[in-house]
Amino acid sequence: MDRRVVEVDVGRSVYEANKRLADEFRMLLDSYGVRAYEFMGSPGSGKTSLIERLIGIALNNGYEASSIGYIGGDVATSLDTERVSKHGVQHVQINTGNICHLEVPHIYQAVEKLDLRRLKMLFIENVGNLICPANFPLGAHRRVLVVSVAEGEDKFVKHPLTTRLADVIVINKVDLASAAYVDLDKMERDARSLNPRAPIVRTSARTGEGVDKLYHVLLGG
Amino acid sequence: MDRRVVEVDVGRSVYEANKRLADEFRMLLDSYGVRAYEFMGSPGSGKTSLIERLIGIALNNGYEASSIGYIGGDVATSLDTERVSKHGVQHVQINTGNICHLEVPHIYQAVEKLDLRRLKMLFIENVGNLICPANFPLGAHRRVLVVSVAEGEDKFVKHPLTTRLADVIVINKVDLASAAYVDLDKMERDARSLNPRAPIVRTSARTGEGVDKLYHVLLGG
Numbered sequence: 001m002d003r004r005v006v007e008v009d010v011g012r013s014v015y016e017a018n019k020r021l022a023d024e025f026r027m028l029l030d031s032y033g034v035r036a037y038e039f040m041g042s043p044g045s046g047k048t049s050l051i052e053r054l055i056g057i058a059l060n061n062g063y064e065a066s067s068i069g070y071i072g073g074d075v076a077t078s079l080d081t082e083r084v085s086k087h088g089v090q091h092v093q094i095n096t097g098n099i100c101h102l103e104v105p106h107i108y109q110a111v112e113k114l115d116l117r118r119l120k121m122l123f124i125e126n127v128g129n130l131i132c133p134a135n136f137p138l139g140a141h142r143r144v145l146v147v148s149v150a151e152g153e154d155k156f157v158k159h160p161l162t163t164r165l166a167d168v169i170v171i172n173k174v175d176l177a178s179a180a181y182v183d184l185d186k187m188e189r190d191a192r193s194l195n196p197r198a199p200i201v202r203t204s205a206r207t208g209e210g211v212d213k214l215y216h217v218l219l220g221g
Numbered sequence: 222m223d224r225r226v227v228e229v230d231v232g233r234s235v236y237e238a239n240k241r242l243a244d245e246f247r248m249l250l251d252s253y254g255v256r257a258y259e260f261m262g263s264p265g266s267g268k269t270s271l272i273e274r275l276i277g278i279a280l281n282n283g284y285e286a287s288s289i290g291y292i293g294g295d296v297a298t299s300l301d302t303e304r305v306s307k308h309g310v311q312h313v314q315i316n317t318g319n320i321c322h323l324e325v326p327h328i329y330q331a332v333e334k335l336d337l338r339r340l341k342m343l344f345i346e347n348v349g350n351l352i353c354p355a356n357f358p359l360g361a362h363r364r365v366l367v368v369s370v371a372e373g374e375d376k377f378v379k380h381p382l383t384t385r386l387a388d389v390i391v392i393n394k395v396d397l398a399s400a401a402y403v404d405l406d407k408m409e410r411d412a413r414s415l416n417p418r419a420p421i422v423r424t425s426a427r428t429g430e431g432v433d434k435l436y437h438v439l440l441g442g
Contacts, residue, residue: 042263042264042265042349042351042372043263043351043372043376043379043380044263044369044371044372044373044376074379075352075379075380075382076379076380076381076382077375077378077379079375079378079379098352098353098355098356098382100321100350100352100353127352128263128351128352128379129321129350129351129352130263130264130349130350131296131319131321131348131349131350132319132321132353134319135319148265148371148372150265150369150371150372150394150397150401151263151264151265151369151371152265154298154300155264155265157298157300158264158295158296158297158298158300158349159264159296159297160297161296161297161319173371175400176371176397176400176401179396179397179400180371180397181427206402
């Protein structure tokens with residue numbers, strides 16, 4: 001790999017340029033009537049499993065598999081996309097090499113491989129990382145932050161920017177809460193104090209608890 | 222924040238320059254007789270708790286608190302350093318803003334605040350991130366990769382570069398293995414297939430299981 005991350009001090013204009021790219025991508029989606037949901041969170045927070053659950057609910061609610069899309073960002077493997085592809089949905093894998101987040105050009109490349117005319121909803125799973133994706137919005141209509149209780153109670157407080165920028169906050173793996181000695185109410189209060197506007201949903205992708213609620217928050221809200 | 226991560230294509234020389242800086246830092250540590258251990262892993266993998274356990278063992282084994290150092294990397298808070306500082310050890314907090322990993326210049330800044338002449342061992346906790354720290358060695362004598370079983374079985378396979386570069390691999394939170402339906406033997410086989418040389422230690426920072434073994438692997442090996 002001859003790619004490297006270099007840090008430079010830049011002006012506000014770079015963020016604005018990035019946001020403009022994201023806004024243009026959202027306008028493209030809107031022109032096709034596609035709603036997009038970006039999932040961000042640590043490795044192992046349960047993003048893929050939640051998306052699989054949501055796809056299952058959508059299929060049960062009469063959505064055709066071909067009307068659902070999935071873009072999976074990952075540094076090296078296609079494991080997540082293989083899992084999601086079993087549901088018959090349109091899917092594209094993006095391997096970023098050692099790049100720790102997706103950017104809008106990645107998404108444009110991926111979308112070229114999807115039939116946008118058939119699509120109604122698009123799930124974009126960012127690379128597992130609780131830091132960098134926050135700075136690079138992709139143009140999705142909702143940015144969903146997933147934090148697993150097994151990561152410990154302090155993850156919202158320790159990642160204030162990511163928490164503030166989320167449109168929906170998911171506390172996942174609640175089936176592990178007692179085994180992990182985690183106070184769910186405290187986690188939720190911490191998230192709420194940083195982000196007063198985002199709905200907070202407690203889920204277990206394993207048991208299915210709370211996933212219906214998350215579906216309705218995303219599609220109904 | 223007017224800092225942004227920009228990706229550029231660069232030659233092998235940048236990695237070599239980075240590695241040279243890290244090597245120079247290790248030579249500085251060697252000149253003071255200090256052994257340094259870098260801990261890397263996802264947010265919530267248990268890096269801080271493991272370091273606290275290791276410090277406890279070192280204190281029980283006759284090390285003076287002032288002979289132990291801790292550098293804590295975090296995007297925004299000093300929560301981890303506050304926890305570690307209660308053990309009376311020398312400690313420095315580095316807040317990286319939105320930068321997702323430590324680099325050698327961070328460590329030089331931190332070390333200026335430590336009394337190297339009194340130090341015997343130095344724990345460096347990288348920012349919680351399973352991707353980027355791998356590319357930026359800091360000069361520690363051992364790089365310790367911590368993966369929690371609650372992150373799921375596939376985390377080594379999904380992060381092959383980080384797994385390959387580790388000197389010691391820790392599978393942490395084994396007390397949650399059954400609740401998380403994780404096959405520890407499979408995880409260990411996956412890690413071993415990517416990295417045949419690193420010792421693999423199973424631990425629970427909560428119960429203390431395996432931490433003595435980790436201590437001896439780090440200090441004895």
